[in-house]
Amino acid sequence: MTPPRRKRRQPRHLPPPPPPLPSPAPADGQERPRNPERLYTIAAGADGARAELDLVTLIVARSGPTPSASPEEAAVLRLCIAPLSMAELAAYLQLPFSAMTVLITELIAAELVQARAPIVRQAVPDRSLLEAVMHGLQRL
Amino acid sequence: MDFKGFDAFPGPRTEDQLPHTAQTAVKIVIVGGFGVGKTTMVGSVSEIRPLTTEETMTQAGIGVDDNYGSDSKTATTVAMDFGRISITEKLVLYLFGTPGQERFWFLWNGLFEGALGAVVLVDTRRLEVSFDVMGRLEERGVPFVVAVNTFPDAPRYPVEELRTALDLTPEIPIIDCDVRRRASSKDVLLTLTRFLHSLALSGSLT
Numbered sequence: 021m022t023p024p025r026r027k028r029r030q031p032r033h034l035p036p037p038p039p040p041l042p043s044p045a046p047a048d049g050q051e052r053p054r055n056p057e058r059l060y061t062i063a064a065g066a067d068g069a070r071a072e073l074d075l076v077t078l079i080v081a082r083s084g085p086t087p088s089a090s091p092e093e094a095a096v097l098r099l100c101i102a103p104l105s106m107a108e109l110a111a112y113l114q115l116p117f118s119a120m121t122v123l124i125t126e127l128i129a130a131e132l133v134q135a136r137a138p139i140v141r142q143a144v145p146d147r148s149l150l151e152a153v154m155h156g157l158q159r160l
Numbered sequence: 161m162d163f164k165g166f167d168a169f170p171g172p173r174t175e176d177q178l179p180h181t182a183q184t185a186v187k188i189v190i191v192g193g194f195g196v197g198k199t200t201m202v203g204s205v206s207e208i209r210p211l212t213t214e215e216t217m218t219q220a221g222i223g224v225d226d227n228y229g230s231d232s233k234t235a236t237t238v239a240m241d242f243g244r245i246s247i248t249e250k251l252v253l254y255l256f257g258t259p260g261q262e263r264f265w266f267l268w269n270g271l272f273e274g275a276l277g278a279v280v281l282v283d284t285r286r287l288e289v290s291f292d293v294m295g296r297l298e299e300r301g302v303p304f305v306v307a308v309n310t311f312p313d314a315p316r317y318p319v320e321e322l323r324t325a326l327d328l329t330p331e332i333p334i335i336d337c338d339v340r341r342r343a344s345s346k347d348v349l350l351t352l353t354r355f356l357h358s359l360a361l362s363g364s365l366t
């Protein structure tokens with residue numbers, strides 16, 4: 021019995037150049053975008069502050085709950101006494117991840133929490149980082 | 161939204177809190193078809209009870225997918241399992257297990273961006289369900305290893321036959337695993353990390 025076969029794909033050079041803006045468009049103007057990922061990237065890129073918070077950005081409280089805090093804000097300030105990732109916060113607060121990014125963006129602006137930048141936003145993980153991960157896994 | 165009181169948000173147990181020294185977190189994504197063992201793998205190596213985070217995919221995000229355009233008028237919630245491994249007192253590794261509906265993985269903004277790499281879990285009874293995700297990882301330049309979860313009644317192929325079928329270059333590791341075992345899941349993650357390290361050494365990770 022032989023397994024089914026796949027065909028390898030090549031890296032695409034992202035991001036593509038932005039599309040030209042409304043030129044004399046076809047009369048109906050209803051044509052669908054061809055590339056879902058690209059559309060999504062543009063939509064997310066419109067909100068710079070949000071895009072910077074990764075699932076694994078660690079959040080730490082700079083203050084205890086304030087009297088004016090909403091229940092969710094108070095919970096974040098209480099839980100982030102120790103560092104917690106955005107993903108964990110969203111899980112504990114039972115909020116969709118994008119709602120969590122809105123909440124945390126506001127708390128960062130109010131200087132109530134601090135985001136510890138994840139290394140992951142750099143293009144290339146360096147060797148010493150990978151070596152640390154290797155050694156850590158070996159100890160498991 | 162329901163009102164949620166102070167106690168409605170129990171946080172991590174004290175023993176699950178990260179130390180204050182935690183500075184940096186990295187992530188690895190585990191992908192694969194329905195029931196291939198992603199959740200089991202996250203659970204077998206995680207130091208915390210695995211958690212679930214959700215994202216609501218908007219109509220716009222789903223609707224542009226031509227194959228599903230007609231039946232996707234409402235928002236869909238996608239849940240992602242994840243676990244955590246403390247690497248050092250400063251460095252934390254998170255593992256994300258994707259849901260079975262592969263069409264959503266790449267709409268989750270930022271899931272793969274910045275990931276160290278990915279594990280593609282395959283079941284040899286249904287190899288073809290992983291073809292599309294491998295292609296998408298290649299297109300994005302996300303490095304991955306292939307882990308063959310060895311279910312008892314699954315066909316066994318020699319590794320070179322699998323490599324040919326999956327059209328993988330010789331350097332991409334392919335390993336057998338039983339993700340119910342912590343040691344086996346750990347081995348898969350170590351294989352990925354060693355592979356990433358070799359890519360960094362050869363300068364081909366850009």
Ligand SMILES: Nc1nc2c(ncn2[C@@H]2O[C@H](COP(=O)(O)OP(=O)(O)OP(=O)(O)O)[C@@H](O)[C@H]2O)c(=O)[nH]1
Nearest residue numbers: 193194195196197198199200260309311338339340
């Ligand atoms: N024999 C065997 N069974 C396994 C292995 N890994 C997982 N299973 C079983 O397969 C079933 C599905 O595993 P899950 O971890 O839930 O799979 P999943 O990929 O998260 O599934 P979805 O999230 O539904 O896509 C469970 O009953 C596991 O106990 C394995 O390595 N060997």
Ligand SMILES: [Mg+2]
Nearest residue numbers: 198199241257
């Ligand atoms: Mg699962």
